[in-house]
Amino acid sequence: AQSVTQLGSHVSVSEGALVLLRCNYSSSVPPYLFWYVQYPNQGLQLLLKYTSAATLVKGINGFEAEFKKSETSFHLTKPSAHMSDAAEYFCAVSLSGSARQLTFGSGTQLTVLP
Amino acid sequence: GAVVSQHPSRVICKSGTSVKIECRSLDFQATTMFWYRQFPKQSLMLMATSNEGSKATYEQGVEKDKFLINHASLTLSTLTVTSAHPEDSSFYICSASGPLNEQFFGPGTRLTVL
Numbered sequence: 163a164q165s166v167t168q169l170g171s172h173v174s175v176s177e178g179a180l181v182l183l184r185c186n187y188s189s190s191v192p193p194y195l196f197w198y199v200q201y202p203n204q205g206l207q208l209l210l211k212y213t214s215a216a217t218l219v220k221g222i223n224g225f226e227a228e229f230k231k232s233e234t235s236f237h238l239t240k241p242s243a244h245m246s247d248a249a250e251y252f253c254a255v256s257l258s259g260s261a262r263q264l265t266f267g268s269g270t271q272l273t274v275l276p
Numbered sequence: 277g278a279v280v281s282q283h284p285s286r287v288i289c290k291s292g293t294s295v296k297i298e299c300r301s302l303d304f305q306a307t308t309m310f311w312y313r314q315f316p317k318q319s320l321m322l323m324a325t326s327n328e329g330s331k332a333t334y335e336q337g338v339e340k341d342k343f344l345i346n347h348a349s350l351t352l353s354t355l356t357v358t359s360a361h362p363e364d365s366s367f368y369i370c371s372a373s374g375p376l377n378e379q380f381f382g383p384g385t386r387l388t389v390l
């Protein structure tokens with residue numbers, strides 16, 4: 163079985179500051195990892211995904227994440243926060259090599275302060 | 277990118293009535309559709325997986341007689357909440373999986389049962 167832990171249900175950063183959202187996974191086999199963003203009253207939008215190719219994955223809107231097997235982590239970062247980045251972020255894991263069987267983390271609410 | 281729509285976006289109903297939510301893949305054929313439930317400030321919980329032309333597979337603890345799922349075509353799945361009660365009030369999100377096995381999420385439906 164696989165699971166995902168997101169440390170910090172709420173993260174606040176100032177506009178222009180570094181964004182770091184933490185995600186740790188547990189998996190008995192090499193996982194496939196995803197980050198999704200959810201704006202209020204909307205569905206989920208895929209930010210990026212790791213599928214065993216490059217460990218540093220670049221996504222949309224300037225976000226990237228690095229897969230670290232030794233730390234079982236897949237933290238999401240963005241060098242400079244923008245007000246429009248304020249949203250809920252979900253880390254998810256899949257064992258199947260696809261997004262068909264996703265297990266989601268509990269989510270992190272990102273607030274960007276002016 | 278692939279687009280998934282949901283209708284309605286919001287619905288308010290009286291206790292005891294049934295509500296139908298539609299999920300459509302607009303520009304691709306979805307062999308599999310997923311239905312999720314999301315409580316406020318919480319993550320997505322998978323309710324059921326439906327494949328076109330076959331019965332849905334429900335997750336443990338989800339009442340299949342209460343949450344009726346129909347996947348009659350490759351572009352349409354419906355979720356009917358039967359005899360709705362206030363505890364069924366939630367945000368329901370569908371997703372559709374295409375040929376590349378990625379999940380594309382709908383914008384969600386906010387159900388409020390009075």
